[in-house]
Structures are given as structure tokens and as C-alpha cells.
Amino acid sequence: MAQLTFREAIARGIAQEMRRDPAVVMLGEDVAAAGGVFKGTVGLLDEFGPQRVRDTPISEQAILGAAMGAAMTGLRPIAEIMFSDFFAVCWDIVVNEIAKSRYMTDGQVSFPLVIRSGNGGGLRFGAQHSQSVENWAMMIPGLKVVVPSSARDVIGLMAAAVRDPDPVVFLEAKALYPTKMDVPDGEIVDALGTARVLRSGDDATVLALGSMVPRTLAAAERLAGEGISVTVIDVRSLIPLDTATILREVARTGRLFTVEENPRVLGWGAEIAAVVTEEIFYDLDGPIVRITTPHIPLPAADALEDLAIPSVERIATTIAKALSD
């Protein structure tokens, strides 16, 4: 057992896979010599050398295009896009090339690659370096989307993503980089498409993702003090989506809340709300409630950013009020 930060877990997860498979290579801006701008790749250059851990120019299309071409010819690249907001400058490669090419070619090519990116707010970076873009990736046929919320999950889901034969967008909540937890020694391998029930209660089911998971757990603890018991599920994987676990818990508790950092319109909770109403409507005892960032670009000032992103306070009071109505 070792205490690891979220950022240290990234390097450990990647190293675990690079030791296992020489086809795993890594590229991105400042990922090698500098160890990543968020220090998520520290030590990898020293261990694996400059042929496997490569710094690139500021060329996001080249980074992801190269990852795609390498993946279709036998490598398993891990590419970093420094801030997920920057997907906008290379989205063509992600959406039109990586996501569509397997289908268009009748399955002639596969893309076993991982695109890592720092996602979301909390660092007061302002609108162009803070957006939570998991819903962008979720709506694209052909992409798998994973969002870990703990150091242990970073390692296990990274292993699952690297070993998966399909392209995986791996979003790292920037706000979680300094968080610490005890992580078992040895190899950790998780599975994509599996949500995790973190806390079980009877009054409602609350779904959370990435940075919203620790806040939702804190809110659940506060609600318990008020006599409200909720199930908390860490969704972990948006595609594939573990609807079996979600539908089971929502049916059992009769209420559904989602806690989302992405802007409100067409956030991941909207899709899950639709699935729930289509499939288990009569198991619901009340409206589905989405607790999200408003539909705004994120402001920079700490006071404003804190108002925008769901807080423990907002999560707890929204749930308590909805359940008392």
C-alpha cells in the first residue's frame, strides 16, 4: 500500500502498461523532459527513454493524427492534449478520423489508442482552460469515454483503456490532481463500462463523475446527518455506460439526481435521464433532477467559479429540497 496523489497515479498507471507492452508509446506537449505541465508523466522519460516518451510541438492535429496512424499500424499510443478545451483545435482528427474510420472501412482498421486530457475547472484558469467537455466526447459514435475520480481508478482504468482495442478518451479532472489516497501495490487492472456504487442508501440515487464524486460523497454524508440516505454511484465510464447498475439503483430508490460539471445543456445526465424515463418511468417516485454547471462559459474569479460548479452545499440542499417537495 502506498499513498499516491491522483497525478502520481497517472504516471504509475502509464508505467505499468509501458513495462508490460513495448507497443505502448506516449506523446504530447511537455510530457517527456518536463514530466507534463500538471506533472502527470514525471519519471516516464527516464524509465522508458526518448523513443517511447516523446515531446511534440504545439500541434494538436499532428499529435492525434500521429497517434491514429501509429495505432492503425501496430502501436498503442497514449496521446496527451494538455487542456481538454484544446480538443476544439483537433476535433476533426478525433471525430471524423479516429471515431469513424473503423466503421467506414468495414472494420479493416482498429485504433487502440488513449487520448488523455486535463479536464474541467477549479484552478481559476478562466473559460478557455476550464471547461468540462465529457459531453462533447460522449456524443460521438466510435469513442469510449472514461473519467476516473480517484488515484486507484486512474491506474486501473488507464490499464483498461490502454488494453482496449478501441479509442478511449481519458479525462483527468484537474481539480483532483493533488488529491491523495492509499493505493494497493502491484498491478491494477479495471474494466471499462463499469459504474461503482460508493455508498448505498434508500431515499435516492445520486450519479456523479470525476471531480463531482468527492463532493457528492461529502454531500451524502451531510444528508445522512439530516436523516436522508442516498446511494452514490461513480459513473466512471460514459461510453460504454453501465446502465444496468444505474437502472437497478434508480428503480430501487425511486429517485435520480445527477451531479455534473459539464454545462447543463446535453450534459451526460440528460442522456441518462432519458434512458431512465424511457425504461423505468413507473419506478420513479418524483422528477429527475440534474445538478450541473449553468449553461455558461466558466468565469475566472474564484468566487464566481465556485458559484458555477456544483458545490457540496448546492448538491446537498438541492437533494434535500427535492426530496421534501
Next chain:
Amino acid sequence: MTSTQTAGSTDLARQVAMYRAQVALRAFETRAYDLFLENLVKGTSHLSLGQEAIAAGVAAAMAPDDWTFATYRGHAHTLARGVPMTPVLAELLGRRNGLMRGKGGSMHLTSVSHGVMGSYAVIGSHLPIACGAAWSAQYRGTDQVAVCFFGDGTTNIGAFHEALNFAAIWRLPVVFVCENNLWMEYTRTSEVTAVAHPAADRASAYGLEPILVDGNDADAVYEVARTAIARARAGEGPSLIEAETYRHGGHSRADPGTYRPDDEVEAWLARDPLPMYRARLAASGVGEDELAALEAEVADEVEEATREARAGEQPGEDLLLADVWADGGSAWRN
């Protein structure tokens, strides 16, 4: 003396094969156009009529396991790597016996078993992808080379510049081939480009030699491609070739190309690569009988491909949800 004669006859055999390739590309594209007129080819399609010498010349310089990355104007490059006509034509017709069983269409022809790693229809996007394949060859220590074709208009999009810089700094075994047919879609490229030669004049920005070649001369194309591919294979890095040519028709099936001045079109038709090359072979001693026999053989091949493509079944619902993922399916939830 004997060795020279052997080399000479080998060269001539290759030249005859390159002529045959050009005849086949011309015949295929002509047939594809006829089938549009019959409304059998749906959607859009971009023909390489007039540009056959580039596809034939470069393909002749490639090794079997080298990779081709083509654009939406990719029928010629696909066929030039040895993909049979029937699956290509059937793909244009949206049939089950198509190269991708109807799931890709004219603009996305791919045949990995022939080294055709895809035809990409967003301008410039495949240049970085070709870099990635070249990186893979470099990393794994194979001697494969990626060859990436694109048009003149592509030289003004960001991905072109990202890819050229990337290939240069990593000394990747990739050869970029710009088919400069002078026109983007309806606009003359020179009217919207800061330099006269859209690719060659940019080469120095990436530390590369400018390479300008007559794209209507298959021998000239072959020579520059052979040199560039050899350099790439030897670990000497990328090359950027600009091959000047002209499309005989419009940009796509919907475009009659009437915006181009008549005298320009006539001047380029007078430089049609096929009759020029045929005359060269005849002057080199290839008999009329041999040339005529080869042309007749190609004509038969096109007829047979047309029959087989037209007879192909429509793709069925079993294909609709297949092959989004490597497990063969498209499930996004459990």
C-alpha cells in the same frame, strides 16, 4: 553490356506496366463517370482523369508493404496499388461486394491488405495520420514508408503545416505528394496562395528540398518518387513532392468545370499523359500489337468489373450496426 541490357529490359517492362496502370485508371474513371450518368453511383465522386501518371508513377516506386494515404480523389491511388476493379466499382455503387461493403463509399476507399490505409475526405487530416504510420515503422524498425497524396488546396490548411514540421523534426519515413491540378474546387489555387508553387515553395520552411515534377510524365514522377522513398527508407527523413497536373473534368461529379478558360483546358488536354506515354513506349520499341493487346485487356477488365458490380447485392441491415467497435458491434451501454 549484358547487365545494362537486363536493366534496360527491366525498365521497359516497368514502363509497360506503368502504361497499363494509366490505361486502367483512365478506363475505370471513365466508366465510373458513365455510371454516374446512369444514376447508379450515388452521392459524390472525384475522378482522377488527367492525373493518372502520378498514381501510376508513385505506385511503381513503392514496395508492396509501403502505405498509401489518399484523399477523396482516391480511386486511382487505390487501384494503382493492385486493388481489383470490381470491389472498387461496387463500392461506388453501394453494393455488398464493395471494398467496404458499401459502408465507406467513393471518398473512403481502403484496402489494408494492399497497403491502402484509407482515403480521407477532410482536407489535410491524413497528413498527420501518415506521419503516425511512418512513426510506427520507425519505432518498430521496419523499413516501410508512408506515401501521402493530397491536392494543391491542402497546402493552405493548418494540418499540412503541422504534419510537415512534425515529419521533419522526427525524420519520419514519409513522402508527401501534392497533386497540383491548379484548381481547388471552383477557385484557382494561385489566387488564394501566397506563393507560386503551393507545396514546393513551402518546402524550405521545413528544411526540405523543393521538388517540382511534371505530373503528366509517369517516368519523371517515378524517378522523384523512387528517390524520395529511398531516402525515407534509409532514415533520411521526409520529402515533399509537387507534381503539376490538370484534371480533365470538374472537381466532382456535380461540377462541369466550366469556370476554367478554354485555352487552358486545351493546352493541358494536348499534354494528356496517356497518348504522350504511349508514343514514348512505341518509340522505345514496344510494338503496336502489345500496346493494343494491353488496352483490350483493360477494356475487358472494366466490362467484367461493371457486370460484377452491377450484379452485387444491396448491403443489408446486418451491416448497419456492425464494426463501430473492434468487437464487431456498436453497443454503447449494457
